[in-house]
Amino acid sequence: xxxxxxxPRHKVTETGTPVTLRCHQTENHRYMYWYRQDPGHGLxxxxxxxxxxxxxxxxxxxxxxxxxxxxxDFLLTLESATSSQxxxxxxxxSERVMSNQPQHFGDGTRxxxx
Amino acid sequence: GNSVTQMEGPVTLSEEAxxxxxxxxxxxxxxxxxxxxxxxxxxxxxxLKATKADDKGSNKxxxxxxRKETTSFHLEKGxxxxxxxxxxxxxxxxxSYDKVIFGPGTSLSVIP
Numbered sequence: 001x002x003x004x005x006x007x008p009r010h011k012v013t014e015t016g017t018p019v020t021l022r023c024h025q026t027e028n029h030r031y032m033y034w035y036r037q038d039p040g041h042g043l044x045x046x047x048x049x050x051x052x053x054x055x056x057x058x059x060x061x062x063x064x065x066x067x068x069x070x071x072x073d074f075l076l077t078l079e080s081a082t083s084s085q086x087x088x089x090x091x092x093x094s095e096r097v098m099s100n101q102p103q104h105f106g107d108g109t110r111x112x113x114x
Numbered sequence: 115g116n117s118v119t120q121m122e123g124p125v126t127l128s129e130e131a132x133x134x135x136x137x138x139x140x141x142x143x144x145x146x147x148x149x150x151x152x153x154x155x156x157x158x159x160x161x162l163k164a165t166k167a168d169d170k171g172s173n174k175x176x177x178x179x180x181r182k183e184t185t186s187f188h189l190e191k192g193x194x195x196x197x198x199x200x201x202x203x204x205x206x207x208x209x210s211y212d213k214v215i216f217g218p219g220t221s222l223s224v225i226p
Contacts, residue, residue, distance in 0.1 A: 042219045
C-alpha cells in the first residue's frame with residue numbers, strides 16, 4: 001500500500017471554526033490532491049499540487065485553501081467551516097503526469113460541521 | 115466538458131452471479147481509463163486500467179475493455195463473491211495533465 005496518512009481520521013466541529021486536515025506521504029510523489037466525497041456526487045476535486053508551493057484549484061475550491069511547504073505534506077484548510085462542508089475528505093498522490101499512472105488514496109477524514 | 119456516466123446503483127446480486135457495471139465517458143484527447151474500488155471505511159484502490167483502444171484490463175476476476183468507438187469501459191466479472199461488495203468508480207484520466215475525472219460510483223452488494 002502507498003504510504004499515505006490522513007489526520008485526523010474523524011473530526012466534529014462547529015460552524016465558523018477553522019479546520020485543517022493533513023495529508024502526509026512517504027512515497028516522494030510529486031502530485032497531491034484533495035477530494036471530497038458526498039452521496040450522489042462521487043469524488044470532486046478541491047485542490048491539487050504539482051510540487052512544493054505549487055497548487056491549483058479544482059472544481060469545488062470555494063471555501064478551501066491549501067498549502068504545500070514540503071513534498072510530503074499537503075494541508076487542506078477550511079478558514080470558516082460551514083455545514084455544507086460536512087463530508088468525507090480524501091487525499092491522493094500520483095508520481096508522474098503521464099496519463100497511465102493511477103492515483104493512490106488515503107483512508108479519508110470524516111468531517112462533521114454542526 | 116469532460117464527464118463520466120455510470121449506471122445507477124445500488125446493485126444487489128446473489129453470490130456467483132454475473133456482474134456488469136456500465137461506464138461511458140466524454141473527454142478531450144485520448145485518455146487512459148481506470149476502475150477504482152472502495153471498500154467500506156476505506157479509500158479508493160486501483161482495480162484495473164487500460165491505456166489504449168482495445169486494451170483489456172483485468173484483476174481479481176474483473177475485466178474491462180477500452181472501447182474507443184463507443185467511449186465505454188464496462189466492468190465485468192463472471193462470478194461475484196460477497197467480498198466484492200463495495201463501491202466501484204469509473205475514471206478516465208486526461209492526457210494533458212495529471213487529473214482524474216471520477217464517475218459517481220456504483221454501489222454493489224453481493225448476498226450469499
